Every structure is written in structure tokens, then in C-alpha cells.
Amino acid sequence: MPAPLNFHQLYIFYTVARVGSFSKAAQELSISQPAVSIQVREMERTFGTPLFLRRRGDHQLTETGRIAFDYAQRLFVLAEEMQQVLADLQGVRAGTLTLGASTTPGEYVLPALIGRFQQRFPGVQVSLHISNSQRIVQHVQRREMDLAVVGSEVDDPELVVAPYVEDEIVVIAAPSHPLAKQKVVPMKALEGQPFIQREEGSATRRIAEAYLQGQGVRIKGVVQVGSNEALKRTVAAGSALGLVSRHALGPELVASMLTVLPVEGWRCTRPLSIVYRKDKHLTAAQQAFLAFLAEGAAPARRRRGRPPRATSAASPGPFRRRPRTQG
Numbered sequence: 001m002p003a004p005l006n007f008h009q010l011y012i013f014y015t016v017a018r019v020g021s022f023s024k025a026a027q028e029l030s031i032s033q034p035a036v037s038i039q040v041r042e043m044e045r046t047f048g049t050p051l052f053l054r055r056r057g058d059h060q061l062t063e064t065g066r067i068a069f070d071y072a073q074r075l076f077v078l079a080e081e082m083q084q085v086l087a088d089l090q091g092v093r094a095g096t097l098t099l100g101a102s103t104t105p106g107e108y109v110l111p112a113l114i115g116r117f118q119q120r121f122p123g124v125q126v127s128l129h130i131s132n133s134q135r136i137v138q139h140v141q142r143r144e145m146d147l148a149v150v151g152s153e154v155d156d157p158e159l160v161v162a163p164y165v166e167d168e169i170v171v172i173a174a175p176s177h178p179l180a181k182q183k184v185v186p187m188k189a190l191e192g193q194p195f196i197q198r199e200e201g202s203a204t205r206r207i208a209e210a211y212l213q214g215q216g217v218r219i220k221g222v223v224q225v226g227s228n229e230a231l232k233r234t235v236a237a238g239s240a241l242g243l244v245s246r247h248a249l250g251p252e253l254v255a256s257m258l259t260v261l262p263v264e265g266w267r268c269t270r271p272l273s274i275v276y277r278k279d280k281h282l283t284a285a286q287q288a289f290l291a292f293l294a295e296g297a298a299p300a301r302r303r304r305g306r307p308p309r310a311t312s313a314a315s316p317g318p319f320r321r322r323p324r325t326q327g
Contacts, residue, residue, distance in 0.1 A: 095285030
């Protein structure tokens with residue numbers, strides 16, 4: 001019979017593998033780095049095989065280590081789920097909610113929503129992680145986030161994808177830009193114009209550039225930035241154009257720092273969608289947040305007409321009825 005599994009050692013190994021460093025794992029676990037190394041070596045002795053390839057400044061998992069990490073991740077996800085289920089016995093008075101969001105919903109839609117949600121459910125601890133759509137979906141797939149709101153299409157049979165609000169991507173310019181002085185800007189006038197672009201992996205960039213290509217318009221990227229805020233500031237300070245969500249605009253328009261170009265025939269839209277694993281047990285806190293969204297609590301531009309169905313076969317309950325239209 002194999003020796004009983006030491007869960008303390010397993011969690012230390014799992015933390016090292018997850019953060020990619022013995023020193024970072026020690027900081028996260030609030031123990032010394034030598035203590036981390038000792039526990040991992042003990043676990044390797046138990047299994048009779050190395051779990052890491054130890055090189056200076058680099059600790060990569062061996063094949064055995066990758067298998068152990070995969071099982072450890074599943075074990076600790078289940079352990080966290082057990083804690084959430086037990087917390088559900090208290091209703092929504094307690095619990096945690098780990099949200100992911102791509103840049104547009106994470107910076108301009110969810111913060112006010114989370115604030116109102118916590119006013120209603122003060123015992124729920126909410127954490128919000130923002131990155132581009134591609135990375136956020138990967139976090140959900142790996143069970144590292146409970147729910148996410150992203151601006152890109154998601155095609156994964158293991159995920160529920162429920163369109164939530166409609167987003168419009170618009171062309172922005174500094175008020176001094178020659179095109180900003182025109183009452184109507186022909187679509188072809190964008191041909192060859194210099195554009196400030198978001199980074200690779202940004203759904204805003206991918207969707208807007210695909211739309212322009214469909215209109216037969218090629219643009220010239222001159223600067224690449226990693227956030228909507230950086231893009232807006234760069235456009236406002238120079239002579240290039242930009243492509244951003246209308247959700248990302250407000251104070252800049254009021255202060256006449258930026259203007260939305262009235263491009264003839266422009267209609268570049270996409271849904272911002274709720275994403276979560278189909279096999280995930282939704283805790284009381286997570287269900288409450290989904291229901292909160294469905295109540296029409298978001299300050300959003302709703303999709304006109306009949307709301308789209310979730311792209312998963314198992315449509316989530318809170319999204320079956322049409323939310324109220326606001327603003």
C-alpha cells in the first residue's frame with residue numbers, strides 16, 4: 001500500500017507549481033523558503049521521483065510533476081467548493097465570489113455593479129481580476145475564476161456563455177483631428193489612417209479590425225498599448241485615431257478631450273457575455289450575483305429586440321427572462 005498522502009506537503013507543492021517560484025510560494029504561504037524546499041523534497045522522496053527540474057532561476061515541472069499538479073489542482077478546487085457549499089447553508093450571508101473580466105467590462109461596467117451588489121450582500125467577499133478576454137477565458141477554463149464577463153466570442157462546449165449587454169465599439173479622435181471637423185466621415189476616409197491599437201488578445205481590437213476589414217478598410221497601427229485608458233490618452237495627445245468601447249467614454253467627451261467620429265454606416269457591436277464552467281457548482285453567492293445581473297442592475301445599453309440565448313446547451317436560469325431596459 002502506498003504511504004498516506006500528506007496534504008500539507010501537497011498544498012505547498014501545488015503553490016510552488018502554481019506561482020512558478022519557491023520564493024513566491026514562501027511569501028504566499030507565510031513560511032520560509034527553506035521550509036518550502038524541505039517539504040517539496042520530502043514529497044519527492046515519498047513518490048520516489050523528482051517533481052521539478054531545478055535550474056538557476058527556473059523551476060519547471062517534470063512530467064510526473066505536471067500529473068501531480070493536475071490532480072492537486074482538482075483536489076483543492078473540490079475542497080474550496082466544499083467550503084462554499086457549507087457556507088451556502090448560511091444563505092447569502094457569507095461566501096466568496098472570484099470574478100474575471102476583460103478590460104472594457106472590468107473597468108467600466110462591473111465596478112459600480114459590484115459596489116451595489118455588496119451593499120445588498122455585505123457578507124460576500126468579491127475579488128475582480130482584469131485582463132484581456134483570451135486570458136480571462138483561460139482562467140475560467142482552468143477553474144481559477146468563478147464567473148467572468150468578456151467581450152469576445154467564446155466557443156467551448158464546457159462553458160456556459162450568456163450574452164448580457166450590447167457593447168458598441170466606436171472610432172475616437174482628438175477634437176483637433178481633421179476628420180473630427182466633418183459632419184459625416186465616409187468609411188473610406190479611415191483607409192490608411194494611423195491608429196493606436198490595443199494589445200494582441202484584446203477582443204476590442206480583434207472585433208473592430210475584423211469589422212473594418214469586412215468594410216474593405218485597412219488601417220495602419222502605429223502604437224500598441226495595454227489598456228483603454230492608455231489608448232484614450234494617446235489619442236487625445238496626438239494625431240492618430242483609436243477604437244474603443246462606448247462604455248469607456250464619458251468624462252473625456254464632456255471635457256472635449258476626445259470626440260466620436262460620425263462614420264457613415266458605422267455599426268460595430270458585440271455582446272459582453274457572462275462565462276462560467278458548465279460543470280461548476282454555483283454557490284449561493286454566485287447564483288445571487290447572476291440573479292443580480294438579470295434584474296437589470298447594470299448601467300448598460302441593452303440588446304435591442306429579443307435577447308440572444310446562451311450559446312451553451314444548458315442555458316443559465318437567471319438569463320432566461322429579458323432584463324429591463326435602462327438608459
